[in-house]
Amino acid sequence: MQTDILVSEVGPRDGLQSIKTVMPTEAKKAWIAAEAAAGVREIEVGSFVPAKLLPQLADTAEIVAFAKTIPGLTVAVLVPNLKGAEAALAAGADKITLPLSVSESHSRANLRRSHDQVIEEAQAIAAAIRALPVERRPHFEGSLSTVFGCTIEGAIPLRQILALAERLMAAGCDEVGLSDTTGYADPKAVREMVTAVRGVVGDKALTGIHLHNTRGLGLANVLAALEMGLDMVDSSLGGIGGCPFAPGASGNIVTEDLVFMLQAMDLRTGIDLKKLLKVRKVLAEALPGEPLYGFTPDAGLPLGFVPEQSTRKLETA
Amino acid sequence: MQTDILVSEVGPRDGLQSIKTVMPTEAKKAWIAAEAAAGVREIEVGSFVPAKLLPQLADTAEIVAFAKTIPGLTVAVLVPNLKGAEAALAAGADKITLPLSVSESHSRANLRRSHDQVIEEAQAIAAAIRALPVERRPHFEGSLSTVFGCTIEGAIPLRQILALAERLMAAGCDEVGLSDTTGYADPKAVREMVTAVRGVVGDKALTGIHLHNTRGLGLANVLAALEMGLDMVDSSLGGIGGCPFAPGASGNIVTEDLVFMLQAMDLRTGIDLKKLLKVRKVLAEALPGEPLYGFTPDAGLPLGFVPEQSTRKLETA
Numbered sequence: 001m002q003t004d005i006l007v008s009e010v011g012p013r014d015g016l017q018s019i020k021t022v023m024p025t026e027a028k029k030a031w032i033a034a035e036a037a038a039g040v041r042e043i044e045v046g047s048f049v050p051a052k053l054l055p056q057l058a059d060t061a062e063i064v065a066f067a068k069t070i071p072g073l074t075v076a077v078l079v080p081n082l083k084g085a086e087a088a089l090a091a092g093a094d095k096i097t098l099p100l101s102v103s104e105s106h107s108r109a110n111l112r113r114s115h116d117q118v119i120e121e122a123q124a125i126a127a128a129i130r131a132l133p134v135e136r137r138p139h140f141e142g143s144l145s146t147v148f149g150c151t152i153e154g155a156i157p158l159r160q161i162l163a164l165a166e167r168l169m170a171a172g173c174d175e176v177g178l179s180d181t182t183g184y185a186d187p188k189a190v191r192e193m194v195t196a197v198r199g200v201v202g203d204k205a206l207t208g209i210h211l212h213n214t215r216g217l218g219l220a221n222v223l224a225a226l227e228m229g230l231d232m233v234d235s236s237l238g239g240i241g242g243c244p245f246a247p248g249a250s251g252n253i254v255t256e257d258l259v260f261m262l263q264a265m266d267l268r269t270g271i272d273l274k275k276l277l278k279v280r281k282v283l284a285e286a287l288p289g290e291p292l293y294g295f296t297p298d299a300g301l302p303l304g305f306v307p308e309q310s311t312r313k314l315e316t317a
Numbered sequence: 318m319q320t321d322i323l324v325s326e327v328g329p330r331d332g333l334q335s336i337k338t339v340m341p342t343e344a345k346k347a348w349i350a351a352e353a354a355a356g357v358r359e360i361e362v363g364s365f366v367p368a369k370l371l372p373q374l375a376d377t378a379e380i381v382a383f384a385k386t387i388p389g390l391t392v393a394v395l396v397p398n399l400k401g402a403e404a405a406l407a408a409g410a411d412k413i414t415l416p417l418s419v420s421e422s423h424s425r426a427n428l429r430r431s432h433d434q435v436i437e438e439a440q441a442i443a444a445a446i447r448a449l450p451v452e453r454r455p456h457f458e459g460s461l462s463t464v465f466g467c468t469i470e471g472a473i474p475l476r477q478i479l480a481l482a483e484r485l486m487a488a489g490c491d492e493v494g495l496s497d498t499t500g501y502a503d504p505k506a507v508r509e510m511v512t513a514v515r516g517v518v519g520d521k522a523l524t525g526i527h528l529h530n531t532r533g534l535g536l537a538n539v540l541a542a543l544e545m546g547l548d549m550v551d552s553s554l555g556g557i558g559g560c561p562f563a564p565g566a567s568g569n570i571v572t573e574d575l576v577f578m579l580q581a582m583d584l585r586t587g588i589d590l591k592k593l594l595k596v597r598k599v600l601a602e603a604l605p606g607e608p609l610y611g612f613t614p615d616a617g618l619p620l621g622f623v624p625e626q627s628t629r630k631l632e633t634a
Contacts, residue, residue: 141569154621184619186581187419187540215619216574216612217581220536223504251612257533264534266504295568301502305473 004268006232008208009035009043009255011283012063013078014234015241016056017047019290025059027286029066033280035237036067038275039308040255042074043067044093044234048084056307080111085125089132095139096129098122099179100168102161103150106181110145119167126172142168143177143210147193149184161193162200175205177232180221183214183251187224194228208232211253213239213293218253219261226267233258237276238283239293254294256280263307273307321585323549325359325525326352326572329380329583330395331551332333332558333373334364336607342376344603346383351599352554353384355439355592359391359412360384361551365401381408397428402442406449412456413446415439416496417485419478420467423498427462433462436484443489459485460494461526463550464510478510479517490521494549496536500531500568504541511545525549530556530610535570535580543584550575554593555600556610573597582625592629603612 012032016023023031027118032043045067046060049104060077067075068091076095079085088096099116101107107115122142129137144165149155178193185193190209197204209225211234220292222233236252259271279299301307329349329420333340340348349360362384363377369490377394384392385408393412396402405413417435418424424432440457446454461482466472482493495510515523526542528535528551539550553569576588597614601607618624 127450149619149621151620154619182619183616186578186624188582210427214612214616215577216571217536217578219534220540220578223537224541254533261503261534261537265505294532299531300473302466302499303468304466305501 002231010044011236013044018241034279039271044076047078048087084123097141101145103146103153105152122171142173145179146180148180151171177208179210190224210234214250260296327361328553330361332553335558351596356588361393364395365404399441414458416460418462420463421468422469439488439505459490462496462498494525496527500529506540527551577613
């Protein structure tokens with residue numbers, strides 16, 4: 001098993017978009033700065049979507065500009081289309097993720113686009129990236145969402161998923177990711193999906209996974225993904241967020257519990273766990289009354305547990 | 318990986334001993350009957366301890382007698398010593414578990430006995446079992462508790478753990494079990510501990526594990542145990558219980574989530590998951606105001622999910 005794991009914090013995007021309260025811009029900055037100071041090396045800080053759809057993320061450009069001032073941090077954003085990607089490029093994001101829901105019903109509900117339309121957006125985004133000087137090109141990921149099943153369609157045929165993975169790569173994505181939007185995954189399904197998708201895109205073009213804890217299997221699914229050689233895992237501080245467009249699907253995996261598991265297994269994250277646990281306070285103060293999840297924050301660290309000592313210098317993406 | 322997994326429900330013992338409310342005997346019977354009807358094949362129904370210490374379990378003899386009337390159910394009990402074992406033998410329990418805390422400090426706090434004293438009890442219990450006709454002898458397990466670390470002593474030296482495992486087998490146990498009393502386990506530790514203990518007792522004398530979800534890693538740890546070939550997992554309906562003598566350690570893994578994971582992975586449990594989810598109501602009514610845990614009960618089953626169709630006839634222990 002690989003020993004360095006990239007924990008990609010998605011709370012400021014995936015978490016906040018699910019919460020009605022609009023977090024003040026300064027609170028977002030404090031949260032991002034605190035997590036980066038705890039050693040988190042990649043944070044999805046927002047999404048370039050119309051402010052009327054998601055007012056919670058209306059300040060994404062300002063947040064990207066702020067996050068870019070933090071040394072060593074990979075600043076990731078979600079974009080639904082070329083227009084969002086252009087804003088992301090203008091803001092200087094390091095990583096751009098375009099979601100493509102392998103369930104076409106969910107794609108229409110979530111992005112209001114057919115599969116063909118999303119692939120066209122991917123092609124246009126890739127062209128816009130290629131038009132930039134090499135040193136300014138962000139990493140471009142196509143995220144296969146609802147890949148473990150959809151609350152509207154149920155299981156999606158594997159052939160359809162693999163065809164979409166190939167089309168995303170052909171459109172110009174640097175890699176594809178797997179996203180359990182609905183919390184349907186299980187360890188066996190994770191293993192099988194990683195094997196199948198890598199079969200068409202190659203090992204290097206699938207390194208990351210986005211899992212939910214909807215049915216309590218989040219960390220078991222992470223373990224299965226790690227065993228398959230993936231080394232990038234999305235999670236959300238306090239477990240906030242999920243997918244507001246998939247009814248009954250909620251609950252990102254909790255960054256605090258994930259980092260505890262990884263460090264307990266002697267995997268390296270570059271994160272100072274004790275510092276990370278303190279960031280929870282920043283979040284609680286900025287979102288009063290909002291439930292925060294996670295077990296390790298309540299239970300504390302085991303007696304004699306030696307976390308990674310400090311934020312070590314690890315290669316950033 | 319083995320495909321038949323024995324889910325051993327410990328709620329009526331481990332769960333109820335952690336809850337101050339004394340559940341009425343009739344409610345316990347209704348709970349046990351309902352879980353057995355859902356296909357659960359082994360239930361730890363109580364513990365033979367002095368009623369003044371655990372009044373919640375004072376009716377264990379009556380509960381064992383009732384549970385014995387359910388065809389195909391393995392009726393398990395916990396005993397702290399020979400006196401408890403004698404009561405268990407008189408009641409006709411099918412399986413007797415003697416906990417031995419590998420942390421001697423915890424052993425003194427929990428069982429009020431040194432390691433030598435617990436081993437002596439094990440020898441006396443084994444002798445009492447051997448004195449019975451073969452067909453009436455229960456299965457005798459020595460459970461290595463705090464095996465993944467102790468809230469008083471921290472990590473316990475592996476040499477000490479292995480010596481105690483050997484001594485339990487030499488004393489006459491049929492097998493040893495691993496118990497994460499404190500919720501300190503992680504998947505790597507599970508793999509290493511299974512390997513090490515099997516190295517001294519043999520593969521057939523270690524088949525089961527008792528895990529907690531204290532830090533959210535419960536099902537990830539189950540996955541690691543399954544991958545090592547274990548095929549018996551303890552859990553508690555609604556996740557009630559934990560260890561009242563280990564401060565800060567609480568939260569059994571949730572039977573509902575465990576069974577969902579196993580069935581999603583195409584492993585066989587013999588349990589009708591939809592029926593099992595309904596048993597939760599029996600528990601909620603019998604323990605008003607008591608928090609019940611679990612994700613699958615809230616989220617429901619995935620669209621198109623095909624659970625094991627009905628309670629199939631599986632070999633019982």
